[in-house]
Amino acid sequence: MTKQEALFIYTLQLADNCLILGQRLSELCGHGPELETDIGISNIALDLIGQCRSLYQYAAEIEGKGQTEDQLAMLREGSAYRNVLLVEYPNEDFAYTMVRQFFFDVHHYLVLDQLKKSTDERLAAIAAKSIKEVTYHLRYSSEWMIRLGDGTTESHERMQNAVDELWLYTDELCTMNEADQLMIEAGVAPNQAEIKPLYYAKIEEILEKATLAKPSHSWQQYGGKEGRHTEYLSHLLTDLQYMQRTYPNMEW
Amino acid sequence: MSPEILSLEERFQSRIDAEIKIEPKDWMPEKYRKTLIRQISQHAHSEIVGMLPEGNWITRAPSLRRKSVLLAKVQDEAGHGLYLYSAAETLGISRDELVEQLLTGKAKYSSIFNYPTTSWADMGAIGWLVDGAAIMNQVMLTRTSYGPYARAMVRICKEESFHQRQGYEIMMTLAKGTPEQKAMAQDSLNRWWWPSLMMFGPNDAASTHSAQSMKWKIKRKSNDELRQAFVDSAMPQVEYLGLTVPDPDLKWNEERGHYDFGAIDWDEFWSVVKGNGPCNRQRMRTKQKAHKEGAWVREAAMAHAEKRRQRAVEQDEKVA
Numbered sequence: 001m002t003k004q005e006a007l008f009i010y011t012l013q014l015a016d017n018c019l020i021l022g023q024r025l026s027e028l029c030g031h032g033p034e035l036e037t038d039i040g041i042s043n044i045a046l047d048l049i050g051q052c053r054s055l056y057q058y059a060a061e062i063e064g065k066g067q068t069e070d071q072l073a074m075l076r077e078g079s080a081y082r083n084v085l086l087v088e089y090p091n092e093d094f095a096y097t098m099v100r101q102f103f104f105d106v107h108h109y110l111v112l113d114q115l116k117k118s119t120d121e122r123l124a125a126i127a128a129k130s131i132k133e134v135t136y137h138l139r140y141s142s143e144w145m146i147r148l149g150d151g152t153t154e155s156h157e158r159m160q161n162a163v164d165e166l167w168l169y170t171d172e173l174c175t176m177n178e179a180d181q182l183m184i185e186a187g188v189a190p191n192q193a194e195i196k197p198l199y200y201a202k203i204e205e206i207l208e209k210a211t212l213a214k215p216s217h218s219w220q221q222y223g224g225k226e227g228r229h230t231e232y233l234s235h236l237l238t239d240l241q242y243m244q245r246t247y248p249n250m251e252w
Numbered sequence: 253m254s255p256e257i258l259s260l261e262e263r264f265q266s267r268i269d270a271e272i273k274i275e276p277k278d279w280m281p282e283k284y285r286k287t288l289i290r291q292i293s294q295h296a297h298s299e300i301v302g303m304l305p306e307g308n309w310i311t312r313a314p315s316l317r318r319k320s321v322l323l324a325k326v327q328d329e330a331g332h333g334l335y336l337y338s339a340a341e342t343l344g345i346s347r348d349e350l351v352e353q354l355l356t357g358k359a360k361y362s363s364i365f366n367y368p369t370t371s372w373a374d375m376g377a378i379g380w381l382v383d384g385a386a387i388m389n390q391v392m393l394t395r396t397s398y399g400p401y402a403r404a405m406v407r408i409c410k411e412e413s414f415h416q417r418q419g420y421e422i423m424m425t426l427a428k429g430t431p432e433q434k435a436m437a438q439d440s441l442n443r444w445w446w447p448s449l450m451m452f453g454p455n456d457a458a459s460t461h462s463a464q465s466m467k468w469k470i471k472r473k474s475n476d477e478l479r480q481a482f483v484d485s486a487m488p489q490v491e492y493l494g495l496t497v498p499d500p501d502l503k504w505n506e507e508r509g510h511y512d513f514g515a516i517d518w519d520e521f522w523s524v525v526k527g528n529g530p531c532n533r534q535r536m537r538t539k540q541k542a543h544k545e546g547a548w549v550r551e552a553a554m555a556h557a558e559k560r561r562q563r564a565v566e567q568d569e570k571v572a
Contacts, residue, residue, distance in 0.1 A: 026310045026323055031538070032301035033295045033546020035330050035337075038303070042327040046320060053316050070315045150559065151552025158548065202510075238421075243314035244374055250430055252314035252373075 006182035008062045015055035016083035022048030045131040054126045074244040078234050079227035086169035090234045094160040099166050101139035106202045107173040109138045114190030143205050149210025167215040172222045268469050273399035276342040289343050295362035296336035297354045299329045302534050307367040330409045339400040355540050364447050364530030373440035379419015381448040387412050397469040427493040436517045442498045450521045452479040483511045
């Protein structure tokens, strides 16, 4: 793998996480528990879609094959998506939505905080812009973790279930593949080995405030970054790609 | 009616006639209050239910740019719903009561949202025609006699005109696109044209609330005047797109200086108002489901806020 190829893959990984989570959140618009949460969640979705656009535009330039952001986002096969499994998990209920968001936001924040010092100026600039938004996402999801974890008996149970279920997708965020390794060596990407302890420390801090237990099982699922996804992803792509597949090569 | 009330009503009317805004703490006839609650809440509910037909296409938007714009638009509608519920609350009704009225079917919302969005072009047609028709009404309402409603409208109108432009831009892209895209745009215009004209409500002669609302300057233009203004402004845009409206009687009338148009199918209008439109049941079920499934979240948020309050009190007591 050349450095150029690694940079392309690394950028796609970042972009795909934002796209797939943004797409999941955008399913909820109009269906949330109250107007304020519809607005809050749409805001996060909008930020993530905005971030993925900047990243796909850059990835397209790195690749140099004349692809557009939309072709990268909407015309790849499922196995070419490099997002982590966590973000494709469905919106089972508001607890799942919030726990998924929180597990992602903590990591996203830590990555961007390092990435803004990247030797790659373009990624550094995208990270510097994105971290302002993600700081807010993290505050929002942390507050909801605490509110619902330490709310009623029912909300506590639902949150604990979601934490237990989604826990097995957390470690993948901190894994490093060949592209990651090359990018760490080049000073482009943060070292996930350094991020991992900070990641779990922050999660434990909020779980404790939320009166939620850290899951005792250590079983983890991996594969998203290598294109081995859950059954959920292809359904999400059916919607995401519908127009581009049905009406190819048109301007919208 | 007692002479005191009569004189209060006279004073109220003279303030209206003098174009002085009515504010929440001012005396107002009970019927004025009720009319406003009905109208503002219908407007709020329309924003909320209106999120559904457009929300239907957010996940399938054809490009990332379109997805962002549509998501932002639907989010704005949630925001409009919030300001309008707040404006209604100044009249002495709670948001919970208003939501309850929507979910039990006691309150109405704009019938236009009981039509299905079956293609991407509908995102264009809704922005252009439905928001366009709404703006005709809302611009008038920025001068309505009730202060909080008028002020909410000023803010809403700014965003709505952006929505209308983005809708027209979608239509323009389709109309200038491939034959399939142009056909998609035409099909969408065919389906949304008449329901958009119906948005202005019954003809003036058949409108039950109109006369009193005009006297109180809640409304300042009649349904038919607004409908005519809408047709007059939309037709040059239809022509520019190279599309046609599904009305053989539509033509420019030199003498009147307006477009003439065919008769509206009022049977369809009343049928949809009464709950028999294509999507009435689905829209209500969707909102009821979201409300029901979100109950535990709202309860937990209240319970947590109460716990925090209790803890703060305990902390204060310790310090004292």
